Amino acid sequence: MINKVYSTVAEAIADIPDGATVMVGGFGASGSPIELIHALIDQGATDLTVINNNTGNGEVGLAALIGNGQVNKMICSFPRSSQSKVFPKFYKEGKIELELVPQGTLAERIRAAGAGIPAFYTPTTVGTVLSEGKEVREFDGRPYVMEPWLKADFALINCEVADPLGNLTYNKTARNFSPLMCMAATTTIVQAKRLVERGEIDPEHVVTPGIFVNRVVEVPHQVHEDTLIVQGRSYP
Amino acid sequence: MSAGWTREQMAARAAQDIPDGSYVNLGIGIPELVAQYVPEGREFIYHTENGLLGMGPPPAEEALDLDLMNAGKKYVTAVPGAAYFHHADSFSMIRGGHLDVCVLGTMQVASNGDIANWSTGAPDAIPAVGGAMDLVQGVKNIYVITQHTTKTGEPKLVHQCSYPLTGAGVVSRIFTNLAVVDITSEGFQVIELAPGITFAEVESKTGTTILPPK
Numbered sequence: 182m183i184n185k186v187y188s189t190v191a192e193a194i195a196d197i198p199d200g201a202t203v204m205v206g207g208f209g210a211s212g213s214p215i216e217l218i219h220a221l222i223d224q225g226a227t228d229l230t231v232i233n234n235n236t237g238n239g240e241v242g243l244a245a246l247i248g249n250g251q252v253n254k255m256i257c258s259f260p261r262s263s264q265s266k267v268f269p270k271f272y273k274e275g276k277i278e279l280e281l282v283p284q285g286t287l288a289e290r291i292r293a294a295g296a297g298i299p300a301f302y303t304p305t306t307v308g309t310v311l312s313e314g315k316e317v318r319e320f321d322g323r324p325y326v327m328e329p330w331l332k333a334d335f336a337l338i339n340c341e342v343a344d345p346l347g348n349l350t351y352n353k354t355a356r357n358f359s360p361l362m363c364m365a366a367t368t369t370i371v372q373a374k375r376l377v378e379r380g381e382i383d384p385e386h387v388v389t390p391g392i393f394v395n396r397v398v399e400v401p402h403q404v405h406e407d408t409l410i411v412q413g414r415s416y417p
Numbered sequence: 418m419s420a421g422w423t424r425e426q427m428a429a430r431a432a433q434d435i436p437d438g439s440y441v442n443l444g445i446g447i448p449e450l451v452a453q454y455v456p457e458g459r460e461f462i463y464h465t466e467n468g469l470l471g472m473g474p475p476p477a478e479e480a481l482d483l484d485l486m487n488a489g490k491k492y493v494t495a496v497p498g499a500a501y502f503h504h505a506d507s508f509s510m511i512r513g514g515h516l517d518v519c520v521l522g523t524m525q526v527a528s529n530g531d532i533a534n535w536s537t538g539a540p541d542a543i544p545a546v547g548g549a550m551d552l553v554q555g556v557k558n559i560y561v562i563t564q565h566t567t568k569t570g571e572p573k574l575v576h577q578c579s580y581p582l583t584g585a586g587v588v589s590r591i592f593t594n595l596a597v598v599d600i601t602s603e604g605f606q607v608i609e610l611a612p613g614i615t616f617a618e619v620e621s622k623t624g625t626t627i628l629p630p631k
Contacts, residue, residue: 285508285551304554308585355484
Protein backbone atom coordinates (compact mmCIF):
# COMPACT_ATOMS: atom_id res chain seq x y z
CA MET A 182 0.00 0.00 0.00
CA ILE A 183 1.33 3.39 -0.93
CA ASN A 184 1.70 5.57 2.13
CA LYS A 185 3.41 8.96 1.81
CA VAL A 186 2.82 9.94 5.42
CA TYR A 187 5.75 11.09 7.57
CA SER A 188 5.28 11.44 11.30
CA THR A 189 7.20 14.70 11.87
CA VAL A 190 8.13 17.79 9.86
CA ALA A 191 11.77 17.20 10.83
CA GLU A 192 11.81 13.77 9.16
CA ALA A 193 9.96 15.10 6.12
CA ILE A 194 12.62 17.74 5.34
CA ALA A 195 15.71 15.93 6.70
CA ASP A 196 17.38 15.26 3.31
CA ILE A 197 17.23 18.81 1.86
CA PRO A 198 20.93 19.44 1.09
CA ASP A 199 23.02 22.61 1.02
CA GLY A 200 22.63 24.36 -2.33
CA ALA A 201 19.12 23.03 -3.02
CA THR A 202 16.48 24.98 -4.93
CA VAL A 203 13.32 25.08 -2.83
CA MET A 204 9.86 26.30 -3.83
CA VAL A 205 7.79 27.61 -0.93
CA GLY A 206 4.02 27.87 -1.38
CA GLY A 207 1.98 30.81 -0.15
CA PHE A 208 1.09 34.36 -1.12
CA GLY A 209 2.02 36.73 1.64
CA ALA A 210 0.94 34.97 4.82
CA SER A 211 -1.83 32.84 3.29
CA GLY A 212 -0.78 29.27 2.53
CA SER A 213 2.69 29.63 4.00
CA PRO A 214 4.10 26.28 5.25
CA ILE A 215 5.47 27.80 8.46
CA GLU A 216 6.16 24.55 10.33
CA LEU A 217 8.11 23.01 7.42
CA ILE A 218 10.17 26.19 7.06
CA HIS A 219 10.92 26.25 10.79
CA ALA A 220 12.00 22.60 10.56
CA LEU A 221 14.35 23.61 7.73
CA ILE A 222 15.80 26.32 9.98
CA ASP A 223 16.43 23.67 12.66
CA GLN A 224 17.95 21.36 10.04
CA GLY A 225 20.31 24.09 8.86
CA ALA A 226 20.74 23.57 5.09
CA THR A 227 22.50 26.58 3.54
CA ASP A 228 23.16 28.21 0.16
CA LEU A 229 19.52 27.68 -0.77
CA THR A 230 17.74 29.25 -3.74
CA VAL A 231 14.14 29.92 -2.70
CA ILE A 232 11.17 30.51 -5.01
CA ASN A 233 8.12 32.26 -3.51
CA ASN A 234 5.94 35.18 -4.59
CA ASN A 235 7.31 37.29 -1.72
CA THR A 236 10.16 37.20 0.78
CA GLY A 237 8.40 36.53 4.06
CA ASN A 238 6.98 38.72 6.80
CA GLY A 239 8.07 39.63 10.30
CA GLU A 240 10.68 37.28 11.78
CA VAL A 241 8.97 33.94 11.24
CA GLY A 242 8.69 31.49 8.34
CA LEU A 243 10.48 32.47 5.13
CA ALA A 244 11.72 35.75 6.62
CA ALA A 245 13.31 33.78 9.47
CA LEU A 246 14.94 31.35 7.00
CA ILE A 247 16.50 34.34 5.20
CA GLY A 248 17.38 35.95 8.53
CA ASN A 249 19.20 32.76 9.56
CA GLY A 250 21.53 33.20 6.56
CA GLN A 251 20.38 30.03 4.77
CA VAL A 252 19.23 31.65 1.50
CA ASN A 253 21.64 32.86 -1.20
CA LYS A 254 19.05 33.81 -3.79
CA MET A 255 15.34 34.65 -3.96
CA ILE A 256 13.25 34.25 -7.10
CA CYS A 257 10.04 36.24 -6.58
CA SER A 258 7.68 38.89 -7.95
CA PHE A 259 7.26 41.20 -4.98
CA PRO A 260 10.06 41.28 -2.40
CA ARG A 261 8.68 44.32 -0.55
CA SER A 262 5.74 44.53 1.78
CA SER A 263 4.81 46.53 4.83
CA GLN A 264 5.83 43.69 7.15
CA SER A 265 8.89 42.55 5.20
CA LYS A 266 12.00 43.73 7.05
CA VAL A 267 14.55 40.91 6.80
CA PHE A 268 14.93 40.61 3.02
CA PRO A 269 15.33 44.38 2.42
CA LYS A 270 18.11 44.49 5.03
CA PHE A 271 19.96 41.50 3.54
CA TYR A 272 19.51 42.81 -0.02
CA LYS A 273 20.87 46.25 0.82
CA GLU A 274 23.87 44.63 2.57
CA GLY A 275 24.55 42.55 -0.56
CA LYS A 276 23.98 39.28 1.30
CA ILE A 277 21.27 37.92 -0.98
CA GLU A 278 20.65 37.82 -4.73
CA LEU A 279 17.27 38.67 -6.29
CA GLU A 280 15.74 37.43 -9.54
CA LEU A 281 12.61 39.51 -10.10
CA VAL A 282 9.90 37.77 -12.15
CA PRO A 283 6.44 39.19 -12.91
CA GLN A 284 3.80 37.29 -10.96
CA GLY A 285 2.02 35.69 -13.93
CA THR A 286 5.32 34.73 -15.54
CA LEU A 287 6.48 33.22 -12.26
CA ALA A 288 3.31 31.11 -12.05
CA GLU A 289 3.52 30.01 -15.68
CA ARG A 290 7.25 29.17 -15.49
CA ILE A 291 6.50 26.90 -12.55
CA ARG A 292 3.47 25.38 -14.29
CA ALA A 293 5.52 24.81 -17.47
CA ALA A 294 8.17 22.92 -15.51
CA GLY A 295 5.52 20.64 -14.06
CA ALA A 296 3.95 20.18 -17.48
CA GLY A 297 7.21 19.30 -19.28
CA ILE A 298 7.27 22.47 -21.39
CA PRO A 299 10.79 23.97 -21.42
CA ALA A 300 9.81 27.49 -22.49
CA PHE A 301 6.89 29.61 -23.63
CA TYR A 302 6.19 33.07 -25.08
CA THR A 303 4.33 35.73 -23.12
CA PRO A 304 3.33 39.37 -23.81
CA THR A 305 4.30 40.28 -20.24
CA THR A 306 7.40 42.55 -20.00
CA VAL A 307 7.46 43.42 -23.72
CA GLY A 308 8.99 46.91 -24.04
CA THR A 309 10.26 46.95 -20.44
CA VAL A 310 13.65 46.53 -18.78
CA LEU A 311 12.61 43.07 -17.55
CA SER A 312 12.70 41.73 -21.13
CA GLU A 313 16.24 42.98 -21.83
CA GLY A 314 18.46 40.21 -23.23
CA LYS A 315 15.54 37.84 -23.79
CA GLU A 316 14.37 36.36 -27.08
CA VAL A 317 11.38 38.23 -28.58
CA ARG A 318 9.25 36.70 -31.33
CA GLU A 319 6.18 37.89 -33.18
CA PHE A 320 2.99 35.85 -33.33
CA ASP A 321 0.03 37.28 -35.26
CA GLY A 322 1.91 40.57 -35.52
CA ARG A 323 2.45 41.07 -31.80
CA PRO A 324 5.76 40.67 -29.91
CA TYR A 325 6.16 38.08 -27.15
CA VAL A 326 9.05 37.34 -24.77
CA MET A 327 10.42 33.83 -24.31
CA GLU A 328 10.54 32.60 -20.71
CA PRO A 329 12.03 29.30 -19.54
CA TRP A 330 10.48 26.78 -17.19
CA LEU A 331 11.36 26.99 -13.50
CA LYS A 332 12.10 23.75 -11.66
CA ALA A 333 13.04 22.96 -8.08
CA ASP A 334 14.57 20.14 -6.10
CA PHE A 335 11.99 20.46 -3.33
CA ALA A 336 8.64 22.15 -2.75
CA LEU A 337 7.33 23.00 0.72
CA ILE A 338 3.54 23.23 0.68
CA ASN A 339 0.72 23.92 3.13
CA CYS A 340 -2.71 22.44 2.46
CA GLU A 341 -6.03 21.98 4.23
CA VAL A 342 -6.75 18.27 3.80
CA ALA A 343 -4.49 15.46 2.55
CA ASP A 344 -4.82 11.70 2.28
CA PRO A 345 -1.99 9.10 2.43
CA LEU A 346 -1.72 9.12 -1.38
CA GLY A 347 -1.00 12.86 -1.39
CA ASN A 348 -4.31 14.03 -2.80
CA LEU A 349 -4.79 17.60 -1.55
CA THR A 350 -7.40 20.28 -1.03
CA TYR A 351 -6.73 23.88 0.00
CA ASN A 352 -8.53 26.66 1.87
CA LYS A 353 -9.66 29.69 -0.17
CA THR A 354 -6.82 31.95 -1.38
CA ALA A 355 -4.25 29.87 0.53
CA ARG A 356 -4.15 27.75 -2.65
CA ASN A 357 -2.28 30.34 -4.84
CA PHE A 358 1.04 28.91 -6.16
CA SER A 359 0.90 25.59 -4.29
CA PRO A 360 -0.72 23.29 -6.92
CA LEU A 361 1.85 24.54 -9.49
CA MET A 362 4.81 24.05 -7.17
CA CYS A 363 3.66 20.50 -6.33
CA MET A 364 4.03 19.71 -10.05
CA ALA A 365 7.39 21.44 -10.59
CA ALA A 366 9.56 20.02 -7.80
CA THR A 367 11.42 16.71 -7.81
CA THR A 368 10.32 16.12 -4.21
CA THR A 369 7.13 17.75 -2.91
CA ILE A 370 6.67 17.90 0.86
CA VAL A 371 3.26 18.86 2.23
CA GLN A 372 2.05 19.85 5.66
CA ALA A 373 -1.69 19.26 6.06
CA LYS A 374 -4.00 20.70 8.68
CA ARG A 375 -5.96 17.46 8.49
CA LEU A 376 -4.94 13.99 7.32
CA VAL A 377 -7.84 11.77 6.31
CA GLU A 378 -8.20 8.17 5.22
CA ARG A 379 -7.90 7.16 1.60
CA GLY A 380 -11.25 7.73 -0.13
CA GLU A 381 -12.45 10.42 2.26
CA ILE A 382 -11.69 13.21 -0.24
CA ASP A 383 -14.29 13.14 -3.01
CA PRO A 384 -12.33 12.57 -6.26
CA GLU A 385 -14.31 15.45 -7.79
CA HIS A 386 -12.91 17.77 -5.10
CA VAL A 387 -9.22 16.84 -5.31
CA VAL A 388 -7.26 19.98 -6.29
CA THR A 389 -3.75 18.48 -6.38
CA PRO A 390 -3.73 14.80 -7.44
CA GLY A 391 -1.40 12.68 -5.34
CA ILE A 392 0.96 11.88 -8.23
CA PHE A 393 2.47 15.36 -7.70
CA VAL A 394 3.12 14.81 -3.98
CA ASN A 395 5.88 12.75 -2.34
CA ARG A 396 5.54 13.33 1.40
CA VAL A 397 2.70 14.35 3.69
CA VAL A 398 2.90 15.28 7.35
CA GLU A 399 -0.06 16.24 9.48
CA VAL A 400 0.33 19.52 11.40
CA PRO A 401 -3.06 19.90 13.08
CA HIS A 402 -2.52 22.90 15.33
CA GLN A 403 -1.00 25.43 12.97
CA VAL A 404 -0.63 29.04 13.97
CA HIS A 405 -1.19 31.36 10.99
CA GLU A 406 1.78 33.51 9.96
CA ASP A 407 -0.29 36.68 10.40
CA THR A 408 -1.09 35.66 13.98
CA LEU A 409 2.59 35.01 14.76
CA ILE A 410 3.46 38.44 13.38
CA VAL A 411 0.73 40.18 15.39
CA GLN A 412 2.15 38.40 18.47
CA GLY A 413 5.62 39.72 17.57
CA ARG A 414 7.08 36.19 17.49
CA SER A 415 10.43 35.27 16.00
CA TYR A 416 12.10 31.96 15.07
CA PRO A 417 14.19 30.21 16.27
CA MET B 418 -6.19 75.67 -4.90
CA SER B 419 -8.42 74.37 -7.62
CA ALA B 420 -11.69 72.53 -7.27
CA GLY B 421 -11.92 69.31 -9.23
CA TRP B 422 -12.68 65.78 -8.10
CA THR B 423 -11.79 64.17 -4.75
CA ARG B 424 -10.34 60.64 -4.63
CA GLU B 425 -13.83 59.26 -4.07
CA GLN B 426 -15.27 61.29 -6.95
CA MET B 427 -12.50 60.11 -9.28
CA ALA B 428 -13.33 56.51 -8.37
CA ALA B 429 -17.06 57.15 -8.84
CA ARG B 430 -16.42 58.76 -12.22
CA ALA B 431 -14.32 55.77 -13.37
CA ALA B 432 -17.04 53.35 -12.22
CA GLN B 433 -19.50 55.07 -14.57
CA ASP B 434 -17.38 53.98 -17.55
CA ILE B 435 -17.39 50.28 -16.65
CA PRO B 436 -20.20 48.38 -18.41
CA ASP B 437 -22.66 46.15 -16.57
CA GLY B 438 -21.44 42.57 -16.24
CA SER B 439 -17.74 43.43 -16.49
CA TYR B 440 -15.01 41.30 -14.94
CA VAL B 441 -12.81 43.86 -13.20
CA ASN B 442 -9.41 43.93 -11.50
CA LEU B 443 -8.74 46.90 -9.21
CA GLY B 444 -5.23 48.04 -8.30
CA ILE B 445 -4.16 49.17 -4.85
CA GLY B 446 -4.99 52.71 -3.65
CA ILE B 447 -7.63 54.94 -5.27
CA PRO B 448 -8.66 52.15 -7.71
CA GLU B 449 -9.87 50.07 -4.74
CA LEU B 450 -12.50 52.76 -4.07
CA VAL B 451 -14.21 52.01 -7.41
CA ALA B 452 -15.96 49.04 -5.77
CA GLN B 453 -17.85 51.47 -3.48
CA TYR B 454 -19.35 53.40 -6.41
CA VAL B 455 -20.90 50.79 -8.68
CA PRO B 456 -23.71 52.61 -10.55
CA GLU B 457 -27.27 51.60 -9.73
CA GLY B 458 -28.42 48.57 -11.69
CA ARG B 459 -24.93 47.32 -12.68
CA GLU B 460 -22.98 44.31 -11.45
CA PHE B 461 -19.19 44.01 -11.64
CA ILE B 462 -17.36 40.82 -10.71
CA TYR B 463 -14.00 41.47 -9.08
CA HIS B 464 -10.90 39.41 -9.77
CA THR B 465 -7.90 39.35 -7.49
CA GLU B 466 -4.60 37.92 -8.70
CA ASN B 467 -4.11 35.52 -5.81
CA GLY B 468 -6.93 33.27 -6.93
CA LEU B 469 -10.43 34.64 -6.38
CA LEU B 470 -13.14 35.71 -8.80
CA GLY B 471 -16.07 37.26 -6.95
CA MET B 472 -14.20 39.25 -4.32
CA GLY B 473 -16.40 41.02 -1.78
CA PRO B 474 -15.79 43.78 0.79
CA PRO B 475 -13.66 43.40 3.95
CA PRO B 476 -15.14 40.90 6.43
CA ALA B 477 -16.96 41.63 9.67
CA GLU B 478 -14.71 40.65 12.58
CA GLU B 479 -16.59 37.40 13.29
CA ALA B 480 -16.32 36.34 9.63
CA LEU B 481 -12.56 36.93 9.33
CA ASP B 482 -10.67 34.09 7.61
CA LEU B 483 -6.89 34.58 7.53
CA ASP B 484 -6.70 32.46 4.35
CA LEU B 485 -8.98 34.82 2.43
CA MET B 486 -7.07 37.86 1.25
CA ASN B 487 -6.66 39.99 -1.86
CA ALA B 488 -3.56 40.76 -3.90
CA GLY B 489 -2.85 43.71 -1.61
CA LYS B 490 -2.76 41.16 1.25
CA LYS B 491 -5.83 42.66 2.89
CA TYR B 492 -8.59 40.41 4.26
CA VAL B 493 -11.65 40.21 2.03
CA THR B 494 -14.79 38.12 1.55
CA ALA B 495 -16.12 36.02 -1.31
CA VAL B 496 -19.55 36.87 -2.76
CA PRO B 497 -22.15 34.16 -3.52
CA GLY B 498 -21.07 32.61 -6.82
CA ALA B 499 -17.36 33.23 -6.23
CA ALA B 500 -14.63 30.81 -7.37
CA TYR B 501 -11.13 30.00 -6.07
CA PHE B 502 -8.30 28.86 -8.35
CA HIS B 503 -4.52 28.63 -8.49
CA HIS B 504 -2.13 31.29 -9.78
CA ALA B 505 -1.68 29.90 -13.30
CA ASP B 506 -5.45 29.95 -13.84
CA SER B 507 -5.63 33.41 -12.33
CA PHE B 508 -3.05 34.79 -14.76
CA SER B 509 -4.64 32.87 -17.65
CA MET B 510 -7.70 35.03 -16.96
CA ILE B 511 -5.44 38.10 -17.10
CA ARG B 512 -3.06 37.27 -19.96
CA GLY B 513 -5.68 35.40 -21.94
CA GLY B 514 -7.79 38.53 -22.32
CA HIS B 515 -10.73 37.32 -20.24
CA LEU B 516 -10.90 40.32 -17.91
CA ASP B 517 -12.72 43.38 -19.23
CA VAL B 518 -11.30 46.25 -17.21
CA CYS B 519 -8.27 46.86 -15.01
CA VAL B 520 -8.08 50.10 -13.02
CA LEU B 521 -4.58 51.04 -11.90
CA GLY B 522 -2.80 53.84 -10.13
CA THR B 523 0.35 55.23 -11.68
CA MET B 524 3.46 57.34 -11.27
CA GLN B 525 3.49 58.42 -14.93
CA VAL B 526 1.45 57.84 -18.07
CA ALA B 527 2.54 58.98 -21.54
CA SER B 528 0.46 60.34 -24.42
CA ASN B 529 1.12 57.14 -26.42
CA GLY B 530 -0.40 54.97 -23.66
CA ASP B 531 2.87 53.94 -21.99
CA ILE B 532 2.55 53.45 -18.23
CA ALA B 533 5.21 53.52 -15.50
CA ASN B 534 3.88 52.41 -12.12
CA TRP B 535 6.24 49.79 -10.69
CA SER B 536 9.65 51.35 -10.11
CA THR B 537 11.35 54.72 -9.87
CA GLY B 538 14.52 53.06 -11.15
CA ALA B 539 16.45 54.49 -8.20
CA PRO B 540 19.62 52.43 -7.70
CA ASP B 541 19.03 51.85 -3.97
CA ALA B 542 15.37 50.83 -4.37
CA ILE B 543 14.36 47.18 -4.12
CA PRO B 544 12.55 46.35 -7.37
CA ALA B 545 9.10 44.77 -6.97
CA VAL B 546 6.72 44.20 -9.87
CA GLY B 547 3.97 41.83 -8.70
CA GLY B 548 1.28 41.31 -11.34
CA ALA B 549 1.33 44.79 -12.91
CA MET B 550 3.15 43.82 -16.12
CA ASP B 551 0.80 40.89 -16.73
CA LEU B 552 -2.30 43.03 -16.13
CA VAL B 553 -1.36 45.84 -18.52
CA GLN B 554 -0.62 43.38 -21.34
CA GLY B 555 -3.60 41.11 -20.88
CA VAL B 556 -6.71 42.96 -19.69
CA LYS B 557 -8.88 44.34 -22.50
CA ASN B 558 -9.21 47.91 -21.16
CA ILE B 559 -6.58 49.54 -18.97
CA TYR B 560 -7.93 52.54 -17.04
CA VAL B 561 -5.75 54.73 -14.85
CA ILE B 562 -6.87 56.76 -11.83
CA THR B 563 -4.32 59.29 -10.67
CA GLN B 564 -3.83 62.79 -9.38
CA HIS B 565 -3.02 64.99 -12.36
CA THR B 566 0.31 66.01 -10.77
CA THR B 567 2.69 64.68 -8.13
CA LYS B 568 2.70 66.03 -4.56
CA THR B 569 5.39 68.49 -5.67
CA GLY B 570 3.38 69.64 -8.69
CA GLU B 571 5.20 67.72 -11.43
CA PRO B 572 2.99 66.51 -14.30
CA LYS B 573 2.14 62.81 -14.26
CA LEU B 574 0.72 62.98 -17.80
CA VAL B 575 3.86 63.31 -19.90
CA HIS B 576 5.25 63.01 -23.43
CA GLN B 577 7.52 60.15 -22.44
CA CYS B 578 7.82 58.30 -19.13
CA SER B 579 11.13 58.93 -17.35
CA TYR B 580 10.56 55.98 -14.98
CA PRO B 581 10.93 52.36 -16.19
CA LEU B 582 7.86 51.22 -18.12
CA THR B 583 5.31 48.71 -16.86
CA GLY B 584 3.94 48.38 -20.38
CA ALA B 585 4.11 50.24 -23.70
CA GLY B 586 1.02 51.67 -25.39
CA VAL B 587 -1.49 49.91 -23.15
CA VAL B 588 -3.56 52.62 -21.39
CA SER B 589 -6.85 53.72 -22.94
CA ARG B 590 -8.39 56.17 -20.44
CA ILE B 591 -7.20 58.28 -17.50
CA PHE B 592 -9.32 59.67 -14.65
CA THR B 593 -7.55 62.49 -12.80
CA ASN B 594 -8.73 65.00 -10.21
CA LEU B 595 -9.05 67.54 -13.06
CA ALA B 596 -10.36 65.66 -16.08
CA VAL B 597 -11.12 62.46 -17.93
CA VAL B 598 -8.51 61.98 -20.65
CA ASP B 599 -8.41 59.48 -23.50
CA ILE B 600 -5.29 58.19 -25.22
CA THR B 601 -5.86 58.69 -28.97
CA SER B 602 -3.70 58.51 -32.09
CA GLU B 603 -3.23 62.28 -31.64
CA GLY B 604 -2.18 61.90 -28.00
CA PHE B 605 -4.02 63.08 -24.87
CA GLN B 606 -7.63 64.10 -25.53
CA VAL B 607 -9.75 65.63 -22.74
CA ILE B 608 -13.25 64.18 -22.90
CA GLU B 609 -14.59 65.76 -19.72
CA LEU B 610 -13.48 68.47 -17.30
CA ALA B 611 -14.12 68.16 -13.56
CA PRO B 612 -16.53 70.76 -12.13
CA GLY B 613 -14.88 74.17 -11.77
CA ILE B 614 -11.84 73.19 -13.83
CA THR B 615 -10.85 75.01 -17.02
CA PHE B 616 -9.07 73.42 -19.94
CA ALA B 617 -6.30 76.02 -19.51
CA GLU B 618 -5.59 74.66 -16.01
CA VAL B 619 -5.49 71.06 -17.27
CA GLU B 620 -3.18 72.09 -20.11
CA SER B 621 -0.85 73.96 -17.74
CA LYS B 622 -0.55 70.89 -15.48
CA THR B 623 0.06 68.40 -18.28
CA GLY B 624 3.62 67.67 -19.39
CA THR B 625 2.89 67.60 -23.11
CA THR B 626 0.31 68.53 -25.73
CA ILE B 627 -3.27 67.82 -24.69
CA LEU B 628 -6.35 68.40 -26.83
CA PRO B 629 -9.41 70.26 -25.50
CA PRO B 630 -12.85 68.64 -25.18
CA LYS B 631 -14.59 68.41 -28.55
